[in-house]
Amino acid sequence: MSATLSTPVEVELDVLIVGAGLSGVGTAWHLQHRCPDQSYLVLEARESLGGTWDLFRYPGIRSDSDMYTFGYAFRPWTDGKVFADGPSIRNYVNDTAEEAGISEHIRYGHKVVGAHWNTEDARWTLEVAVDEFDEIKRFRSKFMVLCSGYYRYERGYMPDFPGMADFKGDIIHPQLWPENYDYSGKRVVVIGSGATAITLVPSMAEKAAHVTMLQRSPSYVAARPSVDKTADFLRKILPSKAAYGLTRIKNVLQAILVFQLSRRWPDWVKKGVLKAIQDELGEDFDVEKHFSPSYRPWDQRFCLAPEGDFFQVLKSGEADIVTDQIERFTETGIELKSGETLEADLIIPATGLDMLVGGGIDISVDGEAFNAPEHVTYRGMMLSGVPNAALAFGYTNASWTLKVDLTAERVCRLINHMKTRNLDYVVPVPPEDLETLPLLDFSSGYVQRALPTLPRQGATTPWRTYQNYIQDMLAIRFGKLADGHVRFGTAGDQVFDAREPYREAAE
Template sequence: MSVAPFPTDETPLDVLIVGAGLSGIGTACWLQTECPGKQYAILEARDTIGGTWDLFRYPGIRSDSDMHTLGYSFKPWSNAQAIADGASIRHYIQETAREYGVTQHIHFGYKVVEATWSSEQACWTVEAEQRVTGHRQIVRARFLFMCSGYYSYDEAYRPEFTGEKDFRGPIVLPQFWPKDLDYTGKRVVVVGSGATAVTLVPAMAEKAAHVTMLQRSPTYIVALPGQDAIAKGLRRFLPERVAYGITRWKNLSLSMLTYRIARGLPSLTKQRIVKMAAQQLGPEHAVDPHFSPRYNPWDQRLCVVPDGDLFQAIRQGKASVVTDEIDQFTPAGLKLTSGQELPADIVVLATGLKIKLLGGMQLTVDGRVCQANQLMVYKGMMLSDVPNFALAFGYTNASWTLKTDLTAGYVCRLLRYMDQHGHAIAVPRREADVQPQPFLNFTSGYIQRAGQVLPQQGSRRPWQVYQNYLLDMLTIRFGRINDGVMHFGPKGSLP
């Protein structure tokens, strides 16, 4: 796609959105609907819409959340597949952007490198670099909305192993999947046990000679129907929006209920998930140790396999699971710490993401450089003592978009409140008696590695990060804008 021309008017934009993925496009649609007079633009570092769903192109790429909750609240998901492939999700995002007239507001190929706030002007000055030419462009905006995700698009988490140079085959990272990689009839080892690995294994097994998933420790894996039978039935008798709304709330309620049960009764939940895995595998395949994790359910995110495709590939002998660690690469494969050797023609390192907040840009407020890990998150979406700024960050135990939809709706409420009361600045002020806590209570490796990157949450509201849609809805959608923590004022200095 071509790069849209930048506005030449010296007047700052009302809102600058960074990122044209699922969150950024949704935010723009909310702005156009709820704040139709606001002038906005979107900066997107890549050359197309879609974010994650355009970047990842590995075999089988799909959502691990149902699309009736991962989809936008205002745009029904009409595809029959509830657990959808990446191309379908990308098409959905692009279709939404076209329908709402968002595409014309996107400036492709510009990566934000620095954002500087001036209280005197009540304005952000954002410096963006054209990734092809290196040209720097300055954009000014009254409100900055970051929808750039939470991981690096340029780097993945990539552990190094002894003997890699001796291995005769390719070593592949899913985030940078080679277009010309032919794995037909090849022996493949996928290293990892997260959502990417459990997606890759059955997809590659369709053409490979055999695929082995090599994991250090098992993950909870749950088989769910690829299609939602209730959604399919409702669409036959009800208008599309009504059917979508009912299905959305049904799935949302079910996910919250199962999460609460899992956290309240972890041992019982573990037994149930492991038993379901055993039923999927059949009597010829052992569930322990490969599908019986050491941690409790939802200490890490559960993996969903539509229609049990991973288990089916194992039953058919096309795939297998090995629980062990890599000692070193050999010319013909991998030698494990147990002494076992895994033959491989191709090794795929599905070893995780590298967390990167705010797209890696430098954030400065009135000459003070802000470090994200020293800031506290207000209502899960704004940063302490950073004015006119919001961050789209979704749920870890439910669909990402549920939270980003709430965030976009809140920002629209906030902007309207500021207009009604003549305020130029809105800033959540950190309270001295609120104790800092980790932003996410997750034991996943990529979260643990990001301790110096992620901000903090607080010990009480409105600084707590709920992993609960109903609590967030009460706090964000219906809570008071002027709550005593959010401070307002005119141009000149921070209130």
């Protein structure tokens, strides 16, 4: 589906934001406050705001990052819960949009299917499917910010397990959880060991007859308090914004410390994590088998259990954990490689996401198709050879929103810089001899499956995507815009080749 050149341009603006989730609303707020003269729209494919936090409706859906860093820097999280449930986060994003007047700039049911840059007029033309995606409209803007998340909304990752068609019960992927589904009294098997599984098991245990978490290999799981005592104390003696800011700084530094300890002394950190689990579950529980991963701490994200709820249902017998591999599905459950059979009425493959950076939009630059693996990231927020476009992509080892806030700040700085100097575009252009690396140094299955389709990162600054908020904050918030790694230009000034982005840099 593609718009023809004869299709009239519906709207022309300064900035188009793709996606009305946590990232899109946050970016819109920064635009309004830092670039108040810039016109903008937020284009959202779905019929409601909230992104992930509106789409995912499985039992117990919650954040796996603390809300004092997952919340926006500009709007204090005042709910009190460290790990908020999905509806609370959705309300937080919605309230932010309403209070700031962002809601009137959102166009729902507008799915961006194409984005095409033309240097002659220094504009993006976006092809947008509307009216149940039967009609294509064209929107033009000077700058584009992709806030569509990092995974495919239409479906999650589903392995082709042998015998799935034989199973007589229900099979439901968490990403497609049906509203009002009743699992009361059912025997439930949750396949997976990631954050979704660790959330599902305790939340379903109360109503289900029994819940079994079936994992091929363990993940790191840590109990965390659901209340931040420091935050509660600071709120009593300081204005809410100051208390929130100090709590945010404390939690950022704490997360950096844990990550650095995990990188430098992984065996020591692992030993501490396993000891804490053993203390939770008792000496008779086989912690080594079920909770000792083959990878180092923070090679994948930690799974967090608020108030140790996951461990509590294991101790109570309402749930159990099985570490084994699937031989096949049967009519009544799952047969394992060990020969054991798990009887089930409901099987939930919490098997992860399909990564899809940029929402799968067909992108071109001056008529040349964009092929992500041929490009490298600049400061974790722009792509080589792609002018006037930013990508909201968060951290793997910290809260998503920390990096999104910084990206929005940098975009606003760039827009203001170009306006005051009568420039039309900015494009990252790396050196010809830049060594490149995979975009993410993360062993999670969803990342490894997607790496061949993703942009790459450079081995050196500013092409290296560092997973460090303090380092990024200093560089993105205060670093020079004209840093020798980007080129600024005016309409019609062709200074790069999207097919060979490195060669033009050398010339």
